[in-house]
């Protein structure tokens with residue numbers, strides 16, 4: 001398209017520039033030519049929190065926020081959640097294609113054979129306080145893994161990268177389970193390779209003295225679906241952290257620790273824990289209108305609502321809501337679900353939320369279902385991190401292999417002092 005460009009007139013100089021469009025974007029560096037003086041730096045873009053900035057090209061996940069569409073490698077999330085296992089989806093994110101039976105069997109076997117943690121890592125984890133938050137334990141232990149696998153520093157070696165990705169996907173459920181067992185004062189349970197990935201995680205979490213963990217298939221399948229729903233979500237805050245830290249060629253263990261740290265924030269992956277606390281604070285359906293008024297007066301946020309991209313219903317929230325019914329069939333009715341549904345119904349009909357296009361996001365129902373499964377709120381974001389590990393690593397791999405990518409280093413608008421004379425300490429004050 002010949003006119004696939006912008007014509008920009010700089011009213012300061014009356015000069016006109018033609019800037020090519022690239023996939024419906026303007027390359028920010030093309031604005032540097034716009035100057036008032038030859039030795040000017042030239043124009044930059046200014047976009048706090050990256051509200052309207054593409055940081056990369058990616059073929060992994062597609063989101064249409066207005067239509068509520070989410071696809072991994074072109075497959076709708078609804079189909080993947082219904083037809084696949086989490087490891088099958090992790091394979092898809094990494095390899096770009098769904099595995100055939102032998103590829104899946106080999107992938108599952110390889111992941112299974114890496115679920116154990118080095119005994120040093122176990123001892124490292126034993127050093128945490130008994131009431132340490134499992135998410136903080138996870139972040140720290142992910143970083144500590146880089147001391148066990150120094151070969152991970154060879155980030156330009158494709159085989160080393162692949163092996164580290166397998167190790168991280170395999171070991172994060174073990175770290176998560178050990179973190180939980182530590183907070184409960186229980187002995188650690190080692191992986192049982194006769195079990196599937198999610199069942200094995202449940203085994204390491206909940207097996208006590210019985211010789212073999214008895215899997216509840218309904219809970220296991222619901223958890224596997226939740227892992228699929230949380231596996232990737234294009235350039236969210238934690239994935240951006242993974243890409244930024246990885247862009248300095250730091251190893252994938254410390255990069256994943258940075259991503260998990262970003263995820264822990266209550267505005268991001270920490271929201272599911274906050275949703276449950278919010279619902280417990282509301283307590284009864286009678287208190288909902290009062291709480292909604294507090295939100296509308298800006299005193300607090302409706303946790304689990306709103307999204308930077310989705311300005312429609314988060315497709316994941318709808319699937320989780322459905323999965324919740326299946327879980328409650330097994331665990332019994334949960335009054336918190338009724339409060340959540342009433343909260344959603346009131347919010348979706350209230351002008352404050354309609355005007356701001358605030359809908360339930362992935363975190364709104366996930367906390368309720370996790371609690372029904374037997375997880376404590378402190379574990380909710382840890383569950384999110386287990387699932388998102390495959391997405392973080394697929395995005396990290398894509399970043400490393402992208403010829404356009406280099407160390408992430410944004411610029412700024414300087415608002416500080418101009419150059420000024422130094423004042424020695426005797427003359428200060």
Ligand code: SDX
Pocket residue numbers: 232233235236237266267268269271295300301302303304305306307308309356358361362363
């Ligand atoms: C995740 O990016 C991803 O993809 C993330 C994620 C993923 O899979 O990786 O989807 C996972 O992080 C989901 C989001 C979980 N967080 C929460 O549920 C926390 C509550 N939500 C908000 O904090 C907020 O909606 C964000 C952080 C999710 C999005 O914030 P934005 O895009 O920066 O929007 P904003 O803060 O500019 O809000 C726009 C307006 C503001 O009102 P005004 O100033 O215009 O009057 O909407 C209001 C906000 O105050 N608003 C809310 C609200 N969210 C936004 N008001 C009440 N309750 C809320 N939840």
